[in-house]
Amino acid sequence: MVDRWMGTNQWRTHAAPGHPTRTARTRSKPPRAARLYAVSTPKPLDPPAGTVTPGPWESGSRSGSVGRRDADQQESVQANRSWWDGEADEYYLAHGGFLGDADFVWGPEGLREADARLLGDVSGARALEIGAGAAQCSRWLAGRDARVVASDLSLAMLRQGRELNAGVSDPRLRVPLLQCDGLALPFGAECFDVVFTAYGVVPFVADSAGVMTEASRVLRRGGRLVFSTTHPLRWAMPDDPGEGGLRVTQSYFDRTPYVEQDATGRATYVEHHRTIGDRVREIAAAGLRVLDVVEPEWPEWNTQTWGGWSPLRGQLVPGTAIFVAEKPA
Numbered sequence: 561m562v563d564r565w566m567g568t569n570q571w572r573t574h575a576a577p578g579h580p581t582r583t584a585r586t587r588s589k590p591p592r593a594a595r596l597y598a599v600s601t602p603k604p605l606d607p608p609a610g611t612v613t614p615g616p617w618e619s620g621s622r623s624g625s626v627g628r629r630d631a632d633q634q635e636s637v638q639a640n641r642s643w644w645d646g647e648a649d650e651y652y653l654a655h656g657g658f659l660g661d662a663d664f665v666w667g668p669e670g671l672r673e674a675d676a677r678l679l680g681d682v683s684g685a686r687a688l689e690i691g692a693g694a695a696q697c698s699r700w701l702a703g704r705d706a707r708v709v710a711s712d713l714s715l716a717m718l719r720q721g722r723e724l725n726a727g728v729s730d731p732r733l734r735v736p737l738l739q740c741d742g743l744a745l746p747f748g749a750e751c752f753d754v755v756f757t758a759y760g761v762v763p764f765v766a767d768s769a770g771v772m773t774e775a776s777r778v779l780r781r782g783g784r785l786v787f788s789t790t791h792p793l794r795w796a797m798p799d800d801p802g803e804g805g806l807r808v809t810q811s812y813f814d815r816t817p818y819v820e821q822d823a824t825g826r827a828t829y830v831e832h833h834r835t836i837g838d839r840v841r842e843i844a845a846a847g848l849r850v851l852d853v854v855e856p857e858w859p860e861w862n863t864q865t866w867g868g869w870s871p872l873r874g875q876l877v878p879g880t881a882i883f884v885a886e887k888p889a
């Protein structure tokens with residue numbers, strides 16, 4: 561029997577108290593029912609023949625299963641587009657208060673760009689956010705006079721962004737929203753000073769090296785790529801925010817993706833892993849130079865649990881890695 565937390569869908573919503581000084585905006589729409597991954601009488605499912613390598617397949621519902629198997633770029637993008645489309649309302653309700661509608665938070669630790677300054681001086685900069693979600697980070701940049709475009713694969717996430725745009729009083733914060741895959745940016749070469757994402761795109765694609773190459777292509781010389789993602793160390797541990805999440809239960813070196821699939825074997829959610837070394841090599845192979853790898857420490861003020869991220873774990877092991885890279889002049 562595989563542990564309930566064996567999976568690495570860390571975005572699964574757990575009761576998140578939110579930032580101590582903020583609350584999520586009240587929405588006019590009622591929230592979608594929470595996604596159900598387990599049923600009261602779980603039934604082990606046989607993974608579809610020929611597609612699954614031996615691995616820890618969790619007992620699932622009649623309609624799906626969870627485990628490790630290969631998932632190529634196309635399958636990953638299709639699965640994740642529909643997953644984020646389905647999750648957009650829930651995600652905003654759970655985390656919108658913590659993220660702020662026009663704020664820039666790099667991850668569940670609560671590190672803000674206002675304090676970290678990883679993008680450098682953004683005033684007047686041409687900036688592209690990939691995997692922007694509801695474009696909170698872009699709105700923060702727009703408030704600092706950057707010329708920013710917020711892009712995402714998921715139309716529903718961008719619709720959240722459109723609602724937030726409509727609600728802001730400062731017209732500068734109504735950022736342009738664009739639907740596109742982070743691997744196929746509809747822009748010419750060298751037209752941005754900054755490309756960035758907070759937890760977007762990178763963990764959800766099979767070809768993360770391609771994301772680095774595409775970002776490098778649209779960056780001008782001297783421009784910056786900065787992205788945050790789950791710290792690779794977390795891959796080796798269960799996503800349990802409690803004591804159970806402090807164990808190493810699988811290989812850090814196993815790059816086999818985490819896949820949730822329906823009864824027909826069609827992936828409904830995919831997450832990919834790279835080691836720290838892999839990430840550095842992918843950045844370098846794209847012609848970029850790594851300037852820093854930031855591992856935010858869990859601050860005392862932050863008492864929230866967000867999926868697998870919690871104060872307990874955060875005070876002992878890193879949960880987020882932020883890669884800061886530059887295209888040589």
Ligand SMILES: C[S@@+](CC[C@H](N)C(=O)[O-])C[C@H]1O[C@@H](n2cnc3c(N)ncnc32)[C@H](O)[C@@H]1O
Nearest residue numbers: 644691692693713714717741742758760761764
């Ligand atoms: C964890 S959310 C992060 C959203 C936002 N950056 C934030 O901080 O709240 C991940 C986002 O990545 C987007 N995403 C996943 N795969 C993508 C891809 N291939 N291209 C562009 N966006 C993608 C999802 O649609 C989702 O909005």
